[in-house]
Structures are given as structure tokens and as C-alpha cells.
Amino acid sequence: MLRTLLLIVALAVGVIGLGAHLAGHRDAMPAALWGFAIAVAVLVERWRYRSRNAGVDGDWQKTEERFVDPESGQTLQVLYNPRTGERRYEPDNHA
Numbered sequence: 001m002l003r004t005l006l007l008i009v010a011l012a013v014g015v016i017g018l019g020a021h022l023a024g025h026r027d028a029m030p031a032a033l034w035g036f037a038i039a040v041a042v043l044v045e046r047w048r049y050r051s052r053n054a055g056v057d058g059d060w061q062k063t064e065e066r067f068v069d070p071e072s073g074q075t076l077q078v079l080y081n082p083r084t085g086e087r088r089y090e091p092d093n094h095a
Contacts, residue, residue, distance in 0.1 A: 010038035
């Protein structure tokens with residue numbers, strides 16, 4: 001929700017800044033650049049840091065690595081996807 005709002009506001013600032021620059025306001029270009037830069041950053045962040053649930057299906061392999069989550073106190077097991085290099089943490093049922 002917050003990402004979507006930030007994306008909408010950033011695109012609006014970029015478009016308004018670009019329109020103002022094209023209308024002859026010389027000081028409007030930084031607003032356009034910042035608006036579009038923030039919009040690109042939000043889109044890249046969405047692509048780069050996908051949801052953990054996005055890769056539930058796949059070639060996940062259990063590892064021997066386990067640790068205690070400091071927030072919950074729960075023992076977690078590390079799963080590894082050799083195709084993507086991604087790591088995932090799930091509750092350890094054997095603890």
C-alpha cells in the first residue's frame with residue numbers, strides 16, 4: 001500500500017515537474033528528475049526484493065544450518081535454492 005502510494009506520488013511529481021519544465025519553468029527540472037528517480041527506485045525495489053512467498057515452489061534443499069530467531073525464540077532451519085542462490089528460513093519441526 002505504502003509502496004503504491006509512493007510510486008503514484010513520485011510519478012505525479014515527475015510528470016508535473018517535466019510539464020512545468022516544458023512550459024518554461026527552468027527550476028522545475030530537479031523535481032522531475034527526483035520524481036522519476038524515486039519511481040524507478042520503487043520499481044527496482046519491488047523487482048529485487050520479491051516476497052518470500054513468490055518462490056515457494058522450486059528446488060528448495062534443506063541444509064544442516066539451524067539457528068534461533070532472536071525475536072520469536074523459535075528454531076529455524078535454512079533452505080537453499082541452488083538455481084537462484086536464495087535462502088529461506090522455516091520453522092524447524094525437529095527442534
